[in-house]
Amino acid sequence: MTATTPAGPPSGPPPTAPAAGAAGAASTAGGDAGRRPPAGAGPAHTGSAATRVIGWLALASLALLVLYGLIISPADREMDDVVRLMYVHVPSATYLYLGCFLTTLASGMWLWKRTPGWDALAETGAEVALVFAFVTLLTGSLWGRPTWGTYWTWDARLTTTAVLTALLAGYLALRRLDVDPDARSTRAAVVGLLLVPNVVIVNRSVEWWRSLHQSATLARIDPTIEGDMLVALMVGFLALGLVFAWLTIHRFRVAWLEQQADRVDLDAALAARRAEAADGDPHEKVTPA
Amino acid sequence: MIALTHAGYLAAGWLGTAALVGGYALVVLRRGRRLSRHVPTEERRWS
C-alpha cells in the first residue's frame, strides 16, 4: 500500500518509467504516460495510445514472424523443420532473463527509494518473465525431442531455466500472500534482489557440473545461422520484444491500479473510522482483527 | 513421415506459445478493466 511507505506523501510520486529498458520506444512512451499530471479522465482500462501502437506493431511483426519463420526461411540441414522452434525459443529465453533482470533492478531500487512504482515494476518483471519461462521450456523440450531424442536432458541451460522457473514461482507465491502490503513488498524485494545472483550461481554450478561429470554430453547443435534464417531469428526478437514491452506496460499499470485501489480503500476507511468516532456508540464498535 | 512429426512438434510449440502469451495478455487486460472501476480517473495517468 502506498500510504505505508515511511517516506513521502501517500500519493507517492508517479511511477518511474514502466518497462524501463524493455524497448526503446516503449520505455519513453510508458514513462510519459506515467508522468502526465493527473488531469482529465483516464480510460477504464490499461491501454493507452502508446500501447495500442505497440500492440499493433507486435501483431504485425508476429505475422511477419509467421511468414519468415514458417514459410520463407529454409529448413536446417541437420535439424530440419524443428529449427523453426528456435525463432520463438531463443528470443523468449532472452526476454525471460530480461524480465528477471528487471525484477532484481526494481527490487533494489525499491529497497533504496521506497517509491511504489519500483515495487510494481518488480512484480511486473517477474510475472512476465514467468510467462516467457513457460514458453522457453515448452519450445525447448519440443525442440529437444526430435533433435536429442528426449524431451528433457540435464543440459546446463535447460537446468538453469528450470531452477529459475522455480525461483520465479516462489517469488510470485510470496507476492500473492494476503498480508500487510508494505511488509510483503519488503520481503519480496529481498527475494527479488537475490534473483539474478541466484541465477548466476545456479548457472555456474550446473555448467560446471555437466562439464566435469559427463564428458559425453549430447552434442549441442549451434549452427552458424545466416541468410533467411538469421532474418527469421531477428524478426522473432523484434516480435517477442514488442510483446514483452506490451505485456510489461499493461501489467505494470495493473500493479499500479492495485496500489491505487488500496489507497482509495484507505481514504474511505479513514473517513468511516472518523465518522464512527464522531457519533459512534462504543457498544457497536467492532474490534479490528 | 518424419517431416510430419516435425510439423506436429512445430505446431505444438507455436500454438502453445500463442496460447500462453495470448492467454496471459487477456488475463492482464481483464484485470486492468476490473481494477479500473475501483480507481478514480485522475489516478489512471495514461490515455
Place this chain on the structure above:
Amino acid sequence: MWRDATLVAGRDLRVEARSRVTVNQVAPFALLVLILFAFALDPEGPVLERATPGLYWVTVLFSALLAIARSAKLDEADGVRDALRLSALDPAGVFAGKALAVAAELVALELLLGAGVVVLYGADPAGVGLLVATCAAATAAVATAGTLYGALVSGLRVRETLLPLLLLPVLAPVLIGATRAFDAALGGVPADGWPWCGLLAAFAVLYSVAGALAYGTLLEGS
C-alpha cells in the same frame, strides 16, 4: 556485532539444549530418511554406493529445513519480534548469531549422518581434508541462506510450505557442489573437489553479506 552474535547464538543453542527438538526429533528423522533411501535403492547393489554423496546431502538439506524453520519460529513468538526491534541488538549480529546456532546444529547432524552413512551404506571415508572443508563450506552456505529465508517467511501463515518453495531452488547449487565434492573425495580424484568447495564458500559469503544487510529490513517489515 559479534557480541550480539554470540549472545543470540547462545540463546538459540540454550533453547535447543532445553527443548531437545533437534536431538529428539530432527536427528531421528534424518537417520530415518537414510534408512528409507536404502529401502528404495537396493542396498546390496552398486547404486547405493554411487548415490551415497547425493543421498547424504539430500538428507542434510531436508533436516536443515526443519532446523531452519525452528530457528525462525523462535523469533516470531508473540512479542519477541517487537522486543528485538526495541532492543539495541545489531540486526546483522542477530543474523550472524542465528546462522551460527543453525550451523552448530547442522554440524552435529552431519557428523551423525556421516556415521550413519559409514555404518549403513558401508561408505569408506577417504580424502578427509576435502570432506571436512566441504562440510564446513556447505554448512555455512545452508545456515546463512536458510537463516535469511527463514526470516523472510517468518510470521506468515503459510511459512511451512513457502520456506521449501523459496529455499530449495536457491540451495540447488549447494547440493550439486557438496555432492560433487564428496564424490571426488570418496571415489575420484580429490583435486576435482576443491573447485566445488570454492563455489560453496563463495555462496556462503554472498549469503552472509546479503543476510547481514537485509536482516534489519526484514525485522522491520513485520
Place this chain on the structure above:
Amino acid sequence: MEPVVHLRDAVALLGRFPALAGVDLDVERGEIVLLRGPNGAGKTTVLRACAGLVPVVRGEARVLGHDLRRDNRPVRRRVGLLGHATGLFEDLTVADNVTFWGRAYRAGRDDVDAALAVTGLSTRLRDVPVARLSAGQRRRTSLACLLARRPELWLLDEPHGGLDHDARELVDRLVRQAVAAGATVVMSSHDLDRAEALADRVVELAAGTTVAGRRAEPVERDERAAAAVTPEQGAAPTAVTHVA
C-alpha cells in the same frame, strides 16, 4: 520544554485498517497519562506507535525529541513497552530470559539482578522455565525485562491485566518509583479505578481518534465519576486531573 510525546492527527495502519485515524496526544516529562476507551479504540496501537513499532503514516509524531516519521531508531532504545505479548522464550528460565533481554538492552549484570529482586523473581521462580509460569508470573517476568533496561518512557498496555492484588500494587509502586526517578508513563488499563488513581491525566480515545483529554482542553475533576459510572458514554468529552 518539548513534550515527551507529541502526536498530532496521527494516522497508523494495521495492514489496511486505519487503527489510528487521527490521534492527538501530548505528554510532558514526569506525567502519568492513562489512555481510556472501548476495545478497538486504538489504545494499544498508540502505545506501539509511540515505541516506533507501528509507523505513523500521516500527521505529526515526535517522541523524546525525535521525529518518529523520520528516524525511530534513537527513540526505540529509550522506551520500554509492556504489551499483551510477553516476548519471552518458553523453554528458557526466568533468569535466562531476563538476562538475555537485559543484555540485549545493554543493561548491566547489576540491573538484571536488581530487576529480578524487585519483581520478586530472584528466589523460587528464578530457575523455572517460562512455560511453567502462570500468566501473572509471566507478566512479572516481562516487567523485570522492562525494569532492567531502565526506559525513559514507559509504555504500559494493560499493566494490571491478569495480576492479583499484590502484583497490581507492585506495578503501581514501580511506576511511581520510575516517575520519581524522572521517567514518563503512558498506559492503558481496564482497571479504571486503580489506573485513574495512578494517573495524572486521562486521554479518551474512540475509533482511533482522540475524543477528549487533549492538553489544551480545560480539566475538570468532577467528570471523572460520571465517566467511571457510565463508561459506554466514552465519546463524551472527559478530562481528568488527579493527584497521585
